[in-house]
Structure formats: structure tokens, C-alpha cells
Amino acid sequence: MCGIVGAVAERNVVEILLEGLKRLEYRGYDSAGVALLQPNGTLTRLRKTGKVQALADAVAEHEALGSTGIAHTRWATHGGVTEYNAHPHCSNDRISVVHNGIIENYLALRAGLTEQGYTFDSDTDTETIAHTVHAELQKGGSLLKAVQNSVSQFHGAYGTVIMDSEDPSRVVVARSGSPLVIGLGLGENFIASDQMALLPVTRRFIFLEEGDVAEITRRSVSIFDVNGNPVEREVVESNIEHDAGDKAGYRHYMLKEIHEQPTVVRNTLQQRVDERGLVPGIFGAGAEAILAKVKHVQIIACGTSYHAGMTARYWLEQYANVSCNVEIASEFRYRKSVVYENSLLVTISQSGETADTLAALRLAKELGYMSSLAICNVPGSSLVRESDLSFMTRAGAEIGVASTKAFTTQLTAFLMLTLALGEHNGISEADSSGIVNALHSLPAKLEETLAITQGIEDLAEEFADKNHSLFLGRGDQYPIAMEGALKLKEISYIHAEAYASGELKHGPLALIDEEMPVIVVAPNNELLEKLKSNVEEVRARGGIMYVFADGDANFASDDTMRVINVPHCASPIAPIVYTLPLQLLSYYVALIKGTDVDQPRNLAKSVTVE
Numbered sequence: 001m002c003g004i005v006g007a008v009a010e011r012n013v014v015e016i017l018l019e020g021l022k023r024l025e026y027r028g029y030d031s032a033g034v035a036l037l038q039p040n041g042t043l044t045r046l047r048k049t050g051k052v053q054a055l056a057d058a059v060a061e062h063e064a065l066g067s068t069g070i071a072h073t074r075w076a077t078h079g080g081v082t083e084y085n086a087h088p089h090c091s092n093d094r095i096s097v098v099h100n101g102i103i104e105n106y107l108a109l110r111a112g113l114t115e116q117g118y119t120f121d122s123d124t125d126t127e128t129i130a131h132t133v134h135a136e137l138q139k140g141g142s143l144l145k146a147v148q149n150s151v152s153q154f155h156g157a158y159g160t161v162i163m164d165s166e167d168p169s170r171v172v173v174a175r176s177g178s179p180l181v182i183g184l185g186l187g188e189n190f191i192a193s194d195q196m197a198l199l200p201v202t203r204r205f206i207f208l209e210e211g212d213v214a215e216i217t218r219r220s221v222s223i224f225d226v227n228g229n230p231v232e233r234e235v236v237e238s239n240i241e242h243d244a245g246d247k248a249g250y251r252h253y254m255l256k257e258i259h260e261q262p263t264v265v266r267n268t269l270q271q272r273v274d275e276r277g278l279v280p281g282i283f284g285a286g287a288e289a290i291l292a293k294v295k296h297v298q299i300i301a302c303g304t305s306y307h308a309g310m311t312a313r314y315w316l317e318q319y320a321n322v323s324c325n326v327e328i329a330s331e332f333r334y335r336k337s338v339v340y341e342n343s344l345l346v347t348i349s350q351s352g353e354t355a356d357t358l359a360a361l362r363l364a365k366e367l368g369y370m371s372s373l374a375i376c377n378v379p380g381s382s383l384v385r386e387s388d389l390s391f392m393t394r395a396g397a398e399i400g401v402a403s404t405k406a407f408t409t410q411l412t413a414f415l416m417l418t419l420a421l422g423e424h425n426g427i428s429e430a431d432s433s434g435i436v437n438a439l440h441s442l443p444a445k446l447e448e449t450l451a452i453t454q455g456i457e458d459l460a461e462e463f464a465d466k467n468h469s470l471f472l473g474r475g476d477q478y479p480i481a482m483e484g485a486l487k488l489k490e491i492s493y494i495h496a497e498a499y500a501s502g503e504l505k506h507g508p509l510a511l512i513d514e515e516m517p518v519i520v521v522a523p524n525n526e527l528l529e530k531l532k533s534n535v536e537e538v539r540a541r542g543g544i545m546y547v548f549a550d551g552d553a554n555f556a557s558d559d560t561m562r563v564i565n566v567p568h569c570a571s572p573i574a575p576i577v578y579t580l581p582l583q584l585l586s587y588y589v590a591l592i593k594g595t596d597v598d599q600p601r602n603l604a605k606s607v608t609v610e
């Protein structure tokens with residue numbers, strides 16, 4: 001989704017801004033722009049639809065310069081994908097603005113501003129920010145004051161950076177609902193929507209809080225809270241690897257991230273599960289007392305993270321004896337729901353900034369959940385800061401829009417939560433040691449599983465000309481089938497649906513023919529015989545099947561069935577292990593189809609608007 005980078009420096013900041021935008025490309029966008037101020041107040045604005053490279057070419061052609069600047073990648077919400085809708089938006093060649101989020105009352109603002117004589121050059125909500133700030137400046141006072149007066153008029157979500165041609169020494173930024181992080185340099189300071197954008201120039205960050213407005217100059221950062229009072233915010237040293245943005249020799253980030261899974265899962269487990277079992281205190285200070293009281297878990301998430309939650313429900317109920325509901329955040333936040341006694345709200349999010357998940361957390365606090373836990377990959381993200389407890393998945397930066405390593409580390413985290421809650425709710429000794437042993441074996445199992453790539457590449461060849469597909473699984477493999485179908489849709493644009501295989505005869509069986517490949521995930525567990533019956537139902541109707549199965553499950557390839565053997569693994573980790581071949585299948589199908597694997601059309605990495 002939209003990305004912001006800004007800088008106030010002595011040197012020319014164009015390259016810093018463009019590099020920042022490139023580092024945000026992974027979030028998904030459709031146009032890009034930059035506005036630059038020279039010390040004498042000369043303003044240059046360049047915007048392009050398409051990739052950041054098109055903007056970089058325009059910057060080179062115009063030899064654009066500036067020591068203060070703002071830049072943006074836009075993911076269209078209000079107004080089509082055109083150059084005139086791309087940010088920055090300007091008012092009277094004086095105020096330039098970049099904005100993430102949505103100003104919901106923009107039509108009313110627009111009408112009022114039009115009455116005051118302002119003309120609009122775009123269809124966006126953002127342009128109302130530029131004119132509102134300009135109108136406030138006309139009343140006298142500083143840019144900071146004008147922005148503070150303006151934000152009180154905005155309803156909705158914004159992370160915005162504002163620049164005034166008449167004072168190139170500063171930018172003013174405001175955050176409400178869309179994240180912003182200030183990067184601290186030496187004699188220069190920066191702003192971005194995501195710390196990834198600024199890693200080449202600094203590792204010292206201040207995460208702005210809801211309602212903050214800040215004035216940034218080369219040598220100072222002044223922050224004011226929602227009431228306009230000056231505040232100090234903590235400076236955080238980032239330990240994200242600087243080169244997390246590199247492909248490390250892989251053709252795509254997604255492939256790199258798939259192959260990183262053994263390592264990042266090992267990192268997720270490190271110092272959390274040892275030879276004696278779960279290490280105490282891994283859910284943070286005060287967690288033990290809270291976890292001891294939990295009688296119910298409500299999981300909330302979106303997209304791939306929701307599938308992790310769906311899988312966790314099977315584990316929490318089967319092993320930990322804790323009842324669990326799972327819901328998509330955008331549904332949860334807009335319906336009346338019942339809060340169970342001693343219920344722990346668990347949000348899951350790779351980014352920690354997904355608008356619906358954050359809104360659901362805030363609602364849950366009002367509803368009176370006993371406590372909240374965020375399972376997240378980004379320390380310092382809004383979700384982490386606003387939850388009572390947090391657990392970091394340590395997947396490292398995930399750049400591919402289609403989530404892979406974030407998902408498997410989320411599942412790993414949930415197995416640890418299962419152990420922790422199980423300890424207070426009568427988990428059996430056999431289940432507890434079974435999960436611990438399975439977790440110890442997990443990184444090596446994932447390495448073994450990645451070795452079956454060749455068979456999957458061959459399978460992808462057969463698959464790539466299809467338009468539709470069905471994914472089947474049972475029990476805790478049903479959400480894995482859902483995740484497999486989502487991956488295929490996201491990056492290959494093949495229509496894919498997942499079913500709990502017991503549901504086959506309640507409708508989807510009508511779709512079966514040789515043009516509808518059926519992908520089956522079939523570990524050797526207590527549901528195997530049931531699953532085999534479902535496979536026979538497909539076979540009897542002339543369906544073509546691709547079965548990912550345990551070698552011991554006794555499936556054999558024939559004219560209607562291709563069997564790919566997945567290494568044998570213990571039941572608790574099977575959903576994690578079986579995820580990998582499905583990720584690889586989607587990847588190789590997308591490769592054959594020639595789609596934009598890392599930035600699939602219309603999608604965004606971090607969905608910061610609802």
C-alpha cells in the first residue's frame with residue numbers, strides 16, 4: 001500500500017528518497033512521485049504512473065535537486081491511477097503533501113475549500129490536506145500551527161508529511177491511523193511510513209504515536225501529542241538487517257523467503273524452546289499470570305495471518321483444551337459479538353499495521369477482553385505497542401507481497417502458545433513432549449521438504465494452463481489448503497478454492513472434470529482414511545489430482561493422480577511442513593505464467609486502509 005519517505009538535509013536528498021521508495025515497492029503501489037525544495041525555495045515536483053524506476057528516469061532527465069524533499073508511492077483509493085492523482089499534491093505552489101490513509105470527510109472539506117476559491121487538480125482526498133494547510137497558513141503562524149489546526153478538521157486515517165516552499169528548513173508530519181517513523185541522522189533527519197525505507201541512512205528511529213504531530217529540521221525533532229503538548233518519544237535502535245532488501249541471488253524475494261524458512265523458524269524457536277521444553281516467560285513480563293487465567297482464546301487477523309489463526313484453533317482445542325474462535329478482522333469489528341469469560345484476544349499480523357486488525361484490537365479493549373496478545377513480525381509496530389503482550393515471530397523483513405516465512409513462523413509461535421496455555425489447562429504429558437520434540441525437528445524437516453522442489457517444478461508445468469483449481473485438506477490441514485489456494489490466486493491469478501474435503505459432496509464435486517485440477521494435502525494422520533475416500537470420489541468423476549502425501553500414506557501415481565512425497569513428520573508440525581510445497585507450487589506456476597511474483601497486480605503488502 002502507499003509509502004512515504006521524506007528528508008531534511010544539507011545534501012541533495014533525491015537519491016535517498018528514490019532508494020527509500022524502492023525499498024517500499026514491496027508494499028504494492030501503482031504510481032510514484034517526489035517534491036523537492038532547494039534552499040532558495042525552488043520547488044520541483046515529478047510524478048509518474050507505474051514503477052519507481054519511471055520516476056527515477058524522470059528525476060535523472062530533469063536533473064532534479066533538493067535538500068528537503070518528500071516522496072510517495074501511491075496505491076489508488078480515491079481517484080484512478082493517473083499522473084494527476086499521484087502524490088505529492090500541492091496548493092498554490094507553496095504547500096506540498098504526501099499522505100497515506102483516507103480522509104473520510106474529504107467531500108465536505110472539498111466543498112468548503114472550493115467556496116474559499118481553491119481549485120482542485122486531482123480526484124484525491126489528499127489534495128484537501130494541501131489546501132486546508134494552505135488556508136490555515138494564510139491566517140498567520142507557523143507551518144506547525146497550520147498543520148495542528150488542519151488535522152483537527154480531518155476524519156479518517158492519515159500519515160502525512162507537509163512541506164512549505166517558503167520555509168525549506170523543515171517538514172511537518174502528522175500521524176493518526178497510518179504509521180510514521182522518524183529516522184535520526186547526523187545533521188539530517190528523515191521520515192518514512194516504514195523503517196525499511198530509511199535503513200541505508202540510519203538505524204535510529206522514533207515511532208510516532210496516534211495523534212502525534214512533529215516538526216523535523218536538520219538538527220531537531222519536536223513532537224507534540226494529540227492535545228498539542230510537547231512530548232518525548234523513545235529512540236529505538238533497529239536491528240533489522242540492512243540488506244534485508246536484497247534478493248541474495250534468488251530470482252525473486254518470494255523464492256528467497258521460501259528458502260529462508262528453516263533458518264527463520266530456527267530463530268523463532270531460539271531460547272524459547274530448549275531440551276527441557278518451553279522456556280518460561282517467553283510471552284513477556286506479566287504474561288504468566290495472564291496465561292494462567294485464560295479459558296478462551298479469540299483470534300483476529302486478515303489474509304494469510306487469518307489462516308495461521310485457523311490452524312491454531314485446531315491445536316488450542318486439541319492439545320491445550322482451550323476453546324477458541326477465529327475471525328477475520330474486518331468482520332469482527334463490524335458485528336456485535338459475545339465476549340467469553342477470561343478470554344484472551346490474540347491478533348496476528350506480519351506487519352502489525354493492518355488497519356482492520358488494529359481496529360479490531362481497539363474494539364476488543366472496549367469490549368472488555370481479559371487481555372491482548374499480538375503475534376507479530378515487526379517490533380515497535382502499532383499492534384505490538386497497543387497490545388498487553390507481544391510475541392515476535394523473528395521472520396526478518398518479508399518483501400514478497402505473498403506471505404510465506406511470516407506464515408510459518410506465526411504457526412511456530414502458535415505451537416508455543418499451545419504449550420503455554422496447555423500447561424495451565426491439562427495438556428497431556430505425551431502431547432506436550434510430542435510438540436516439543438516436533439518443534440526441535442522442525443527446521444531440519446523444512447530443509448528436507450525444500451529439497452523436493454524438482455518434482456514441484458514438473459508439476460507446475462502441467463498446471464499452468466488451467467484456469468481453476470480446488471485445494472482439499474482435513475483437520476488442521478484444511479487451513480493449509482486455504483493458504484495454498486490463496487497463494488496460487490495471489491501470484492498466478494488462477495482461480496483457486498479450498499474445501500474441507502468432507503464438504504466435497506455438498507457442492508464442489510459438481511465442478512470436477514479434467515480441467516479442474518484438485519490439490520490434496522495428505523499427511524499420514526488419523527484422518528488419512530477419510531481423506532482417501534474423498535480422493536476416490538474425485539477419481540470416480542474423472543478429476544485430475546495432485547497429492548502431497550506422506551510416503552507411508554500409500555498413494556501411488558497413475559493416469560489421474562500425481563503423487564509428490566513429502567518427508568514424514570510428526571503430526572503437530574505437519575501443517576507447517578505441508579505449507580512449503582504449496583508455496584513452491586504457486587511460485588513455479590507464477591514463474592511459468594510470467595506474472596509479477598513479488599508485486600502481484602492490485603495487491604499490497606501492508607493494508608493500512610480498511
Ligand code: G6P
Nearest residue numbers: 303304305349350351354403604
Ligand atoms: C495483505 C498481504 C497479505 C497479508 C495480509 C494481512 O493482504 O498481502 O500477505 O497476509 O495483508 O497482513 P498482516 O500484515 O496483518 O499479516
